[in-house]
Amino acid sequence: MFSLPPLLSPAHITGQPAPYAPACVVSTAAGALAALAAWYPGHWQALLLLLPAAWSRMRGRAAAFAVWMGYYLAGARDIPAVSMRFFSGYGELTRPEALVLGVALWIAQACVLATPWAMLKPKSNASAARHALCAAIATMLVTVPPLGIIGWLSPAYVASALFPGWKAPGLVLGITATACAASVSRARFARQFATLLLMLSVIARSVASVPVVPSRWTALDTRLGRFDQSSYASLYARTQQVRAIAQRAFSEGATVVVLPEEIVGLWRPAMGYWWRDDIQAFAAAKRTLIVGVDLTASGTPFRYTDSAVVVGADHGRLDSRQPVPAALWRPGAAVSAIRGSLTQPYVMVAGESVAFSICYEDLLWWPHWRILLQSPDVLVSLSNSWFDSDLALAHIQRQGIAAIARLSGVPLLRAVNR
Incomplete structure (x- = not known):
């Protein structure tokens, strides 16, 4: 051969x-x-x-x-x-x-x-x-x-x-x-x-010990699917659904309620009117609602923040430091989410310092640099998984934010819409 x-x-x-x-x-x-x-x-x-x-x-x-x-x-x-x-x-x-x-x-x-x-x-x-x-x-x-x-x-x-x-x-x-x-x-x-x-x-x-979530704090998972924001009828219907979910949780004894990312969509003047009485009632009863919303940053080109907003007895907000690339974060496009500052401080809720993780941030390390140096009392994660709740990605995302909470020794509260 x-x-x-x-x-x-x-x-x-x-x-x-x-x-x-x-x-x-x-x-x-x-x-x-x-x-x-x-x-x-x-x-x-x-x-x-x-x-x-x-x-x-x-x-x-x-x-x-x-x-x-x-x-x-x-x-x-x-x-x-x-x-x-x-x-x-x-x-x-x-x-x-x-x-x-x-x-x-x-x-x-x-x-x-x-x-x-x-x-x-x-x-x-x-x-x-x-x-x-x-x-x-x-x-x-x-x-x-x-x-x-x-x-x-x-x-x-x-x-x-x-x-x-x-x-x-x-x-x-x-x-x-x-x-x-x-x-x-x-x-x-x-x-x-x-x-x-x-x-x-x-x-x-x-x-290592298992961190304990503050008493009477609750994060609610929802099954409301994709939000159709094309008409005021659909906006009002979603608002009524979310209001009912929050009111039910408070009636069961919660003092702090966490709802998922973007669960009420883009905040419009009409939505402020629909929520006004509830927010005043929450404040009077010393109750706090944490809810995921989109907030307008500029009109042309249209820019908005993917945010967690605190209303009721406490007030504050945190903007996503990294919205999902291609899906939400599209620099140069006519419509895009914008990134929040990496130096945003913790938000005080019911006397506790709260760090936030909004959706895509669950998969990343660098937006959470502060909690590895200055431990908050609670880490709150908000996500909207209507498009992947039955896929491996949803499990991996949960593993990712749980790992960050575990390394930082902080209790984790997580609200997800499916």
């Missing part, structure tokens, strides 16, 4: 070892399995450490890219379905058009988030310290803006599993654990450091 001379072997032609394609397939599958194990349907975020460990063992940037590509594709697998439902639901695109857009966004987000891991992949013979440093830098790049604007599924979430209640130091130790996982098979000092981190994790988990 004839054989290829050395200079014409596949390794020389492609610049990769002969089993190049199979290695990439295996790497992609490994990343996908890690996503399923760490997130829905799995719930073991500590397994995120397997990703940097596998990444460091890959030979070549293509295989390193593949493992993270598989992870982000599997973890964000609902983007095509969400795009189809959302954009066709509002009549902006047909279902086929919205599906095509969703597939493009799904592939693009995986490529964007996997790229830092490929670019920073050291050569196989690089030192353990270099592998650790590159893993830490890549983790930061996919967690904070600009890439962090789509920074869902960040490996930094391992911090909440390992160091609950340790706030900012816990996040730093979690990123350190990611770096350690990338170098643990390469140097003795990395294994010793990993042992230390394991001991600290055992201590953190053993002393």
Whole structure:
């Protein structure tokens, strides 16, 4: 039998070892399995450490890219379905058009988030310290803006599993654990450091307690579906539904009631009139309602904030620091949500300091920087999931904000519309 001379072997032609394609397939599958194990349907975020460990063992940037590509594709697998439902639901695109857009966004987000891991992949013979440093830098790049604007599924979430209640130091130790996982098979000092981190994790988990939500605070899930705001008849019907839900909760003894994101839609003068008597009654009875609304910021081009508004016995608001890209946040478009300031203070409600997470923020770390430094008394999450409540994304979103609450040691109240 004839054989290829050395200079014409596949390794020389492609610049990769002969089993190049199979290695990439295996790497992609490994990343996908890690996503399923760490997130829905799995719930073991500590397994995120397997990703940097596998990444460091890959030979070549293509295989390193593949493992993270598989992870982000599997973890964000609902983007095509969400795009189809959302954009066709509002009549902006047909279902086929919205599906095509969703597939493009799904592939693009995986490529964007996997790229830092490929670019920073050291050569196989690089030192353990270099592998650790590159893993830490890549983790930061996919967690904070600009890439962090789509920074869902960040490996930094391992911090909440390992160091609950340790706030900012816990996040730093979690990123350190990611770096350690990338170098643990390469140097003795990395294994010793990993042992230390394991001991600290055992201590953190053993002393962690379950935060308690303040008495008579309640978050209400609703099943009102997509809000049709095309007529005053539909606006009034939704207002009546939401008013009845809030009044029923207060009549059952609640003093603070939380309703979902955008549950009353865009706040108009007519809605202020419809709600006026209720808000005055809430204030007189020392009751507080937290409700999700859209507030007009400018008329031309039309800009609005996706906000949580506090009315009744207390007053305040917080604007979403990152509305959903493409769906709500569309810089340059005729209609777009705008981002709220990252320095917005906590809102005082019934004597408690409250931090907010509005919908898409549940999936991100950076909007919540303050709660890792200055712990609030309560973390309130508002979401509107009429387009994804039956998908894995809804479970992953809940896991994400629960992880942030767990790391910060803060009780979580969450209201969702389905």
